Structures are given as C-alpha cells and as structure tokens.
Amino acid sequence: MDERTYTADAEPGDHVTVAGWVHEVRDLGGIAFLILRDKSGKIQVKFEKDEMDEELVETGLGVHRESVISVTGGVEEEERAPTGVEMLPESLDVLNEADAELPLDPSGKVDADLSTRLDNRTLDLRKKEVQAIFEIRAEVLRAVRDYFRSIGSTEINTPKIVATGTEGGTELFPITYFGEEAFMNQSPQLFKQLMVGSGLERVFEVGPIFRAEEHNTPRHLNEATMIDFESAFIDHEEAMDVCEGTLKAAYEAVEENCEAELDLLGYDDFGTPDGDFPRLTYEEAIERINATGELDEQLVYGDDLSTEAERALGDDVGGHYFITDWPSEIKPFYIQDYEDDPTTSKGFDLMHPRMELVSGGQREHRYGALVEGFEQQGLDPEQFDYYTKMFKYGMPPHAGWAYGVERLVMTMLGLENIREAVLFPRDRQRLSP
Numbered sequence: 001m002d003e004r005t006y007t008a009d010a011e012p013g014d015h016v017t018v019a020g021w022v023h024e025v026r027d028l029g030g031i032a033f034l035i036l037r038d039k040s041g042k043i044q045v046k047f048e049k050d051e052m053d054e055e056l057v058e059t060g061l062g063v064h065r066e067s068v069i070s071v072t073g074g075v076e077e078e079e080r081a082p083t084g085v086e087m088l089p090e091s092l093d094v095l096n097e098a099d100a101e102l103p104l105d106p107s108g109k110v111d112a113d114l115s116t117r118l119d120n121r122t123l124d125l126r127k128k129e130v131q132a133i134f135e136i137r138a139e140v141l142r143a144v145r146d147y148f149r150s151i152g153s154t155e156i157n158t159p160k161i162v163a164t165g166t167e168g169g170t171e172l173f174p175i176t177y178f179g180e181e182a183f184m185n186q187s188p189q190l191f192k193q194l195m196v197g198s199g200l201e202r203v204f205e206v207g208p209i210f211r212a213e214e215h216n217t218p219r220h221l222n223e224a225t226m227i228d229f230e231s232a233f234i235d236h237e238e239a240m241d242v243c244e245g246t247l248k249a250a251y252e253a254v255e256e257n258c259e260a261e262l263d264l265l266g267y268d269d270f271g272t273p274d275g276d277f278p279r280l281t282y283e284e285a286i287e288r289i290n291a292t293g294e295l296d297e298q299l300v301y302g303d304d305l306s307t308e309a310e311r312a313l314g315d316d317v318g319g320h321y322f323i324t325d326w327p328s329e330i331k332p333f334y335i336q337d338y339e340d341d342p343t344t345s346k347g348f349d350l351m352h353p354r355m356e357l358v359s360g361g362q363r364e365h366r367y368g369a370l371v372e373g374f375e376q377q378g379l380d381p382e383q384f385d386y387y388t389k390m391f392k393y394g395m396p397p398h399a400g401w402a403y404g405v406e407r408l409v410m411t412m413l414g415l416e417n418i419r420e421a422v423l424f425p426r427d428r429q430r431l432s433p
Contacts, residue, residue: 008040143253230400314353360401
C-alpha cells in the first residue's frame with residue numbers, strides 16, 4: 001500500500017489507489033455507487049454497468065458492508081457526490097470480506113445500546129463520532145504533557161505491581177506473584193513522593209491504576225488512566241495553580257486543534273474555562289450546600305460530600321472550583337495538617353459541577369508526623385518501610401495531585417457514561433474484550 005492515497009487527498013484529474021472499508025452500496029439499475037471509507041473520510045466509486053468490465057462490477061456490487069477493499073482508478077469532479085468527487089474504478093481488490101450480518105451498524109443509521117457497542121468496540125470505533133472522542137482524549141494527553149514539560153516536570157513510570165496498597169488493604173486487587181501475595185497498584189502516590197526526594201524534584205506520570213470499587217455507576221471504573229503530579233518545594237496553593245493550568249491547557253488545545261471532532265459531536269460553543277477557579281474551604285462548601293435547600297438533611301462539619309451534595313454545590317458555583325482545608329480525618333495519612341489546627345488538612349479537591357475530578361494536597365514530609373499519621377488511620381508503618389524510611393534521609397516539602405483522564409474527557413464532552421471515554425472499560429461486569 002505504499003502508493004495508497006487517502007480519500008480526502010483525492011482530487012479531480014488524479015489517478016489513485018484508495019483503500020478502506022465498504023461503507024455503503026447503492027444499486028440504481030444501470031448505474032451503481034460504492035462508498036469507500038478510510039481514516040480521512042469517504043469517496044464515491046461509480047460503476048457504469050454497461051461500460052465496465054462485468055467481473056469488476058459484480059465484485060464491487062457483491063461485496064458486503066465493512067469489507068476491506070482497495071480501488072484503483074481516476075478521480076473526477078462530481079458535485080452530486082457526497083465529497084464533490086468520485087472515482088471511476090479500473091480495478092477493485094477485496095482484501096478481507098466481512099460477514100453479511102454485523103452485530104451493530106457502523107454507519108450509525110441503526111442505534112445500538114452501550115453494552116452492544118462495548119462488546120464490539122472495533123466496529124463501534126468505525127463511527128466518526130466515536131473516533132472523535134478518542135482523538136480529543138489523545139489531544140488532552142498531548143496538551144497536559146506539554147504543559148508539564150513547560151514547567152520543568154520529568155515524566156516517570158512507577159510499578160503497577162506492589163507489595164502493599166497506597167492506602168491500606170481496601171479496594172485492592174490481589175494477585176499471585178511468584179508464590180507471594182501482591183496487589184495491582186491503586187495509585188503511584190507513594191512512588192512519586194519518593195521521586196521528589198530523589199533529586200528529580202518535579203515529576204508527572206500518565207498511567208493505569210486499579211481499584212476494586214464496589215461502585216457500578218456511570219462515573220466509576222475499576223481500571224482508569226490517571227494523570228499524577230508531584231513537586232518538591234511547593235505548597236498546596238501552588239499545586240492548585242499547576243492543576244488549574246493543566247486543565248485549562250487541555251481545554252484550550254482541544255478547542256484549537258479538534259475543531260472537526262467538536263463539530264462531529266455537535267459543539268457549537270465548546271466553552272473553555274476562563275478566569276481563576278474559585279477556592280472554597282470545606283466549611284464554606286458545607287454552608288453553601290446547605291443554603292441551596294437541595295438536600296433532605298443538612299450536612300454537618302466532618303461529613304463527606306455525597307453525589308447529591310456535589311451537584312447542588314456545582315449548580316450553585318456554575319463552573320470548576322476547588323474545595324480546600326478538608327477535615328484531617330477525611331483525608332489520607334500522607335496529607336499534611338495545619339500547624340495551628342491539626343484537625344484541618346492542607347488537602348484539596350478540584351470539582352467540575354457534575355463531579356470530583358482531582359484530589360491533592362500538601363504532603364507530610366517529616367518522618368515522625370508521617371508515621372503518626374499511619375497509626376492514626378489504623379495502618380502499620382512497618383508495612384510501608386520502603387516508603388517511610390526515605391523520609392529520614394532529607395525529604396523536601398512537597399505537594400501534588402492526581403486526576404482521571406476518563407473523568408476529564410467525560411465532563412469536558414458532557415458524556416453520560418464514563419465508559420464512552422475508554423476503549424475497553426473494566427468494571428464489575430466487564431472483563432472482555
């Protein structure tokens with residue numbers, strides 16, 4: 001296929017070979033049309049039955065939809081064709097014939113439910129609207145990586161098989177590792193903290209995490225792709241600045257570079273966030289939620305925020321916002337508390353009006369306080385010796401955060417189910433494909 005031409009590049013007067021999938025065949029009697037689809041678009045192939053080789057016509061009109069073919073011929077202008085040009089075929093090769101009965105319709109003329117689509121993801125992704133989601137996801141990751149590099153952050157890769165969980169034994173997937181029990185990692189949290197103490201100072205990672213969550217909702221997954229950031233010599237306020245910067249960079253890149261994909265998905269006004277994201281303390285958030293009157297029961301200090309509470313506050317704020325200064329007992333052991341108020345942590349969450357996106361904060365970098373945090377949350381510090389001992393050897397003050405790519409894309413595009421932002425989702429019911 002060295003001489004293959006993409007359909008979008010075929011112009012009147014060209015003699016080309018195109019290759020792709022049979023999108024549609026229309027037989028109108030003395031004349032027939034085959035629509036060939038490739039990555040770049042579609043092109044109409046015209047068969048004039050009385051003027052063409054009988055075998056060529058028979059092959060072209062007998063091939064099933066979604067079969068893979070190559071066509072060689074001349075290109076002519078034709079205003080009535082879907083793309084303004086059409087091909088007159090000289091030869092047509094069937095590279096792989098598709099079954100006559102398909103489990104779903106890639107043309108989109110017949111709808112399929114999400115479960116059927118995910119069971120047949122390869123076919124589902126032949127729809128341009130579905131492809132658009134993943135082109136946008138790829139652009140988000142490119143933009144985030146570029147932003148991290150612009151602030152001097154080094155990309156790292158941490159282990160996904162671990163001896164202990166990041167936050168203890170809950171929500172862990174156990175595996176057998178050469179006769180010993182091990183786990184799929186919940187988060188690169190502990191490893192990225194070790195890296196800021198290594199001399200790299202500022203690091204980020206884009207990679208999978210695994211959580212054995214019991215939740216089976218449109219916004220939960222058991223395998224997700226996380227964007228993690230950690231930096232030495234910054235506090236939680238500066239970490240929020242970086243977090244906000246990555247999010248805005250992602251939106252701006254999608255708006256600038258994914259115009260065609262946004263059009264396919266029906267976005268006339270994409271709505272890149274502008275202005276600084278509000279920063280509400282946890283106490284202020286509780287007060288604003290209660291003031292909405294949307295909950296059956298008023299929240300009190302120390303409560304975690306339910307889905308209903310998040311939505312009530314999101315509607316009230318109307319855009320992305322941070323919740324800061326969470327109660328210490330709600331946040332993990334590695335989040336640092338305020339010196340003058342040990343009941344309040346330097347943890348934060350970044351919220352979209354629909355849901356939580358980011359969890360982060362200032363980390364506890366002092367060995368004694370870190371071990372005490374383990375004990376307060378019922379964890380055995382000795383199980384995490386590989387982590388805690390490094391805090392004896394000069395761990396700098398540091399802060400960081402993490403958010404899921406799928407939730408970001410889901411909220412960015414207004415998707416109803418997070419599984420639409422994953423190629424092959426893993427949840428309570430789905431382990432294949």
